[in-house]
Amino acid sequence: MCTFMRLKQAYFSSDRIMFDDSSRLVFFSDCHRGDNSKADSFLQNRDIYLYALDFYYTNGFTYIELGDGDELWENDRFSALINAHLGVYLLLRKFHLDNRLYMIWGNHDIFKSCKTFVRNTLFQYYDSRTQTSRPLFENIKIHEGLILQHSSNLYKIFTVHGHQGDILNDILWPFSCFMIRHFWRFIKISRCKNRLSQIKNNERLQIIENNIRQWSKNNNIVVIAGHTHNPAFPKPGQPPYFNDGCCIKANYITCIEIQNGEISLTKWSRNIRSQTITREVLSGPEKISAYVNQ
Template sequence: MNTYRRLSNIYENSKVIPYDYYSKFVIMSDCHRGSGNYGDNFLKNRNIFFAALNDYYKKGFTYIELGDGDELWENRCMEQIIEVHSNVFELLSKFYKSNRMYMIYGNHDMQKRNKKFLECHYNGYYCGTRKKNFPLFNCIKAYEGIILENEYNSQQRIFLVHGHQGDLINDRLWKVGRFLVRYIWRPLEIWGFNDPTRAAKNYKKKNKIEQKLTTWSKDNNVMLITGHTHRPSFANLDEAMYFNSGSCIHPAAITAIEIECGCISLVKWSIMTKEDNSMYVGKEVLNGPVKLEDYFETICFA
């Protein structure tokens, strides 16, 4: 099944979450949390991610993870990932227990679509240092797609999906892709070879995927937010409503999509320096804020 048909099918069967002017969402993608070894791309930005997420928690945002949160192609042991990044998972658990967290699975954490996998690995973990069990995400469910729907106007919808759908290796043959990454491309990357299965490292593949996603958004007049390619994107009012949250493994920065006060923005979190040379984690707005209504009005008059 091609990308267009896959997206349409997911859209028709996605979980619907109502929103209004006062709703606050932060959408992040492609954390690729690993096991803390040399191949853990998340490790270098973990403190930035934690600081940003802690700020969103204090300000009442709902966190939506847009797929590839955990790197399960390169790593076999989910427990080790949780143990290495326990502070992050405990913070995510606070979002979940406050009913402010939703999880979408991508190609690199496709196992999350399996309810038994989530029950086995995500309910809690044992901390060897503190010698106690910590509950995490009891009865959590991972979705392939989510729709944010204006509770006062059901025509104003925002479709959230990872963006790998329809790709042969990353979707239909994802187990083959996992094998290739785990046993062939991961060792070769140490010697400087790029993994051709990853859209984030293959610009021709990245452009092709984004073109398909943009076409679907334009043809269906639906605001679409994805990840997968790791390339942030923010639509102009006269363009197809395709957005991309980027990733959390950019060099020394993470990017995210914010929805707050009826507006959408693309932001970047990174380590910044004050005049006294002290460092802090700060946020920069890359695009926006733009009123969601302005995009939907463009549809109405198109």
């Protein structure tokens, strides 16, 4: 099966990071940061995301982005994203300076798999106010996957975007990128979306989720992914596939937290009436060790 093969390839090429029960980790994906236009899906939740990001920075979390952080299929210039959301990138830079930032590439930011692209676009940015280049994520490495290994229990968590084996978004991504950039962007702006195509897309994503879920079960490895935009939090004893959801649903974002050796699914949302932003634990916390057969 293509998904199994691609996950295996990503797993064995992944760097390993050690963590323990004192570690605080937060996983976000599918922010799809855009250019501040009507096609920018991230814009509606930027304030919520910034509020959550500040919370995690202040409370000592390490930020791990599981792909599709930047919308590079619709936008061919990364500088447009920087200009649109400079405050976001500068806050992420603070994580980077503290060695608390890891980034994984997905299908919509697959260009980050190219070291030359990363060096030319992420190491620094052009500040139009001062007309000078300023440092951003200097010397950062963008990963296809990461393995988090517990220093005491030695169990592993495999983090990956989750598009691996999805034919349209993995093998045929250049074609999909072309269609998104030249057609879908304008369909999205006009809000003319085909209901049938959405149903077909959901069915395809369910197949992808089931494949990753089966891979995690077969290999006794906890997997945290994104890509489908659908949060997933299994019960102990079920296949250990977690999904952090996304940051582009109306008025809320979701993420996965790990602290005290426990994992939880968290939602940050805006109250429409009061305009206050609140944090809510949707699932968990559960001991991560409960998902692994020792």
